[in-house]
Amino acid sequence: EIVLTQSPGTLSLSPGERATLSCRASQIVSSSYLAWYHQKPGQVPRLLIYDASSRATGIPDRFSGSGSGTDFTLTISRLEPEDFAVYYCQQYGSSPGTFGQGTKVEIK
Amino acid sequence: QVQLVESGGGLVKPGGSLRLSCAASGFTFSNYYMSWVRQAPGKGLEWVSYISSGSTNYMSHADSVKGRFTISRDNAKNSLFLQMNSLRVEDTAVYYCARDRYGSGKGPFDCWGQGILVTVSS
Numbered sequence: 001e002i003v004l005t006q007s008p009g010t011l012s013l014s015p016g017e018r019a020t021l022s023c024r025a026s027q028i029v030s031s032s033y034l035a036w037y038h039q040k041p042g043q044v045p046r047l048l049i050y051d052a053s054s055r056a057t058g059i060p061d062r063f064s065g066s067g068s069g070t071d072f073t074l075t076i077s078r079l080e081p082e083d084f085a086v087y088y089c090q091q092y093g094s095s096p097g098t099f100g101q102g103t104k105v106e107i108k
Numbered sequence: 109q110v111q112l113v114e115s116g117g118g119l120v121k122p123g124g125s126l127r128l129s130c131a132a133s134g135f136t137f138s139n140y141y142m143s144w145v146r147q148a149p150g151k152g153l154e155w156v157s158y159i160s161s162g163s164t165n166y167m168s169h170a171d172s173v174k175g176r177f178t179i180s181r182d183n184a185k186n187s188l189f190l191q192m193n194s195l196r197v198e199d200t201a202v203y204y205c206a207r208d209r210y211g212s213g214k215g216p217f218d219c220w221g222q223g224i225l226v227t228v229s230s
Binding site: 046047094095098 | 145152153154155168170204209210212213214215216217218220221222223
């Protein structure tokens with residue numbers, strides 16, 4: 001199965017700053033079938049990005065995804081207070097679909 | 109609106125069984141592949157099982173639960189189920205019912221239930 005490694009483990013930033021999260025796959029992710037989710041404490045995961053760069057319904061344009069092959073990036077252009085959460089990448093190009101271990105974005 | 113509501117969780121002893129249910133509303137349930145995803149306390153997300161849409165009922169399970177868990181669905185009742193047998197301590201987690209956007213069984217998951225806690229402990 002494809003192993004996804006997210007970095008950094010924790011990102012400490014202030015509101016208004018730019019966040020760059022990385023997701024590296026152990027094998028090529030077919031068709032850039034890579035998604036990003038965030039999960040706020042005590043809440044349910046929410047789909048942010050699918051197909052590496054397409055925003056899900058209702059997701060603001062400060063969230064953007066990029067990458068292909070084995071290297072993918074989620075960028076949050078200006079952090080809002082509600083963006084401090086754990087972020088997971090997930091590949092769905094190969095079975096089984098697998099998740100990364102998560103990156104926590106915390107308030108500095 | 110699209111809604112998924114899980115039920116059936118609780119405390120069970122190792123070796124015991126539980127059946128989780130997920131009631132779907134706000135969309136045409138039979139048209140979508142559905143999955144169960146779990147999250148152990150303080151840990152990340154792990155896909156558990158998926159079932160195909162319509163009446164074909166093709167299913168797949170993660171190696172960690174294969175032979176112990178069985179996913180099923182009742183399209184007439186807009187319901188998804190997970191029968192969990194031979195439960196182990198390491199199955200302790202919040203279990204989420206999730207809708208598969210693409211109909212592949214692998215994701216992405218565009219709608220999630222609120223989750224239900226399963227605790228396996230003696």
